[in-house]
Amino acid sequence: MRQDGKAGTLCGAIDLGGTKIEARLFDAAMVSVDLRRVPTPRTDFAAFMVALVDQVRWLEARAGDAHLPVALSIAGMIEPATGIATASNIPVTGRHLGAELTAALGRDLPMVNDCTAFAWSEAHGGAGEGARSVMGLVMGTGVGAGIVVDGRVPPRHAGISVEIGHLGMPARALARHGLPMWRCGCGRDGCHENYVSGTGLRRIAEWAGLAETDPQRVAALAGADAQAARVMEIWADLAGEMLYAAQLMLDPEVIVLGGGLSNIACLPERLSAALQRLRLGDARLPAIRRALHGDSSGARGAALMARMGQTC
Ligand SMILES: [Zn+2]
Known part of the structure; x- marks a missing residue:
């Protein structure tokens, strides 16, 4: 202070x-x-x-x-x-x-x-208050993250935040769903962001042949439409792969979700279930919560x- x-x-x-x-x-x-x-x-x-x-x-x-x-x-x-x-x-x-x-x-x-x-806000008086390590994950047009440990930002050598959106999606995950490797705005192929962001969810919906591709509407349709439900299952599975990578590297106590996609119904529960399916052994899972301070x-x-x- x-x-x-x-x-x-x-x-x-x-x-x-x-x-x-x-x-x-x-x-x-x-x-x-x-x-x-x-x-x-x-x-x-x-x-x-x-x-x-x-x-x-x-x-x-x-x-x-x-x-x-x-x-x-x-x-x-x-x-x-x-x-x-x-x-x-x-x-x-x-x-x-x-x-x-x-x-x-x-x-x-x-x-x-x-x-x-965003991670700082949620670690100080937000959804991660009281946790020793808080990862803030922003899922909007793109995907990015930040980490706060014991109330501080760990020293950054190159000034990189947690650029988890530009890690490669595992080949196993793409093979599981028969998805192609899509080119990312960063110039590489197959980054998480291409599948897990709002843009990614739209792209999966297009790939699956859905007439409706708006991310929020696809999520809303999933309760009544089997094809939309399948798209959301694929998307949540791929998002789970990204959270799995985060857990293996950062092992946060709490993951706080922000960005436009964080408004999707039951998202913390969906992602917790996806991470549970993928987890290593009996590793304790991070709590996954929505941001307290909104946009x-x-x-x-x-x-x-x-x-x-x-x-x-
Ligand atoms: Zn990328």
């Missing part, structure tokens, strides 16, 4: 995404009290910086505090040793984003991977990190 008496006051987060730059202000109880979204300039770095600085200034003005604790949540990574950013859909790759922002603002802002921010959990985590003076 900060030792200067500022803990417990307002704080803010800037969520840098491929479609919008969202500024969000939180009160002392970490309740979101104001927000402003602007479109992300996706190709022009100078325009991107102008939009970003303007969002920070807006937060400072709303709070009436030029020193408002603010952190940046980024869908990408910042290499700790060099400060160089890598992100898809945001024009910052290869840039010293932190140094450029410090020069523009006249002060340093902490930066954190968006999935790590703004990642921003909440970043703002909380800023308020606590946490960097990672």
